[in-house]
Amino acid sequence: MLAEISQGKPLPSITKHITQEKINLYAEASGDFNPIHVDESFAAQTPLGGTIAHGMLILAYISEMMTLAFGQSWLSQGKLSVRFKAPARPGDILTVSGEIDSIEDRNGVSYANCSLECHNQRDEAIVTGQAVVRLLGGES
C-alpha cells in the first residue's frame, strides 16, 4: 500500500505482456468466448483485423494497481469509471498507471480521486478513466 496518500502522489504502476495464451486463459476463467478475443481467423475478418484482449482483463490490471495502492479500501469502497480507447492486442506490453488528483472530505469522510491510464508500448492510450476510493481510518 502507499505509505502516504496525498494529492499528486503517483500510483504504483504495473506492466503486463499480453499474449494470445493469456487472452485464452481469461476466456476460460471468465466464460467469455466472444470470437473477437479467441478466434484468430474470425477476428482477422473484422475491422479490428485480429484478436483483442477482453476489456475486463485490462480492468483487472487496473484493479490490481488500485489494490496495491489502497488495499481493502479499494476492494470494499472503490468506484471506477473508464473508457476503452483502443484495443489491446497479443504482443502488446501494457503499462497501467495513475495519480491521486485530489483528496476530498465529504461529511467527515475522506475520498481519494484518482486518474487512471493504461497505455501500450507505442504510448497509445488503451484505457483512460477515474477512480474514487473511500479511505478507511488512518489512510489519509
Added chain:
Amino acid sequence: MNVGYEGLTPGYEFPPASYELSASLISKYLKAVDSSSVEFVPPLAIAAYAMTAMAGSLSLPPGSIHVSQELEFFRLVPVGDVIDCQARVARKLTRGKLHMLVLELNVFDQNKEKVQSGKATVMLPALS
C-alpha cells in the same frame, strides 16, 4: 432462451444467475489475470462473472465490443461466498450505423447485501 439485440428494450431484465466463488474458481481467475493469491475475491472477478452471466442469455452479433465500464464496490467478498447477479437494459442507442447497449448490473451476496453495481456500454458491429 437467448434474446437478440432486436428483442432487447430498455427495462428488459435478464434472468438472474448465481455463482459460488469457490477457491478453485478464484484460483483459475487469478492465474488468468496474472495475479497472486488473495484474501478476498477481486472485485473485477465478480464483475467478470456478472457480465458473463448476462452474456449467457444474450445473443449479440459476434464482434460486439466493450466501450466503457463503470463499477462501484460496496463490501469485501470472501472466497466461498455465493453471489446473485442481476442485469437489465438501461438504454439502447443508435448513432448512424452504430448500435450501442447500456447494461446495468447489480450483484448481491447470499445475505442479499449489495456487493457491487455497474454499468457497461457495448457497441455492436454494423447490423445487416
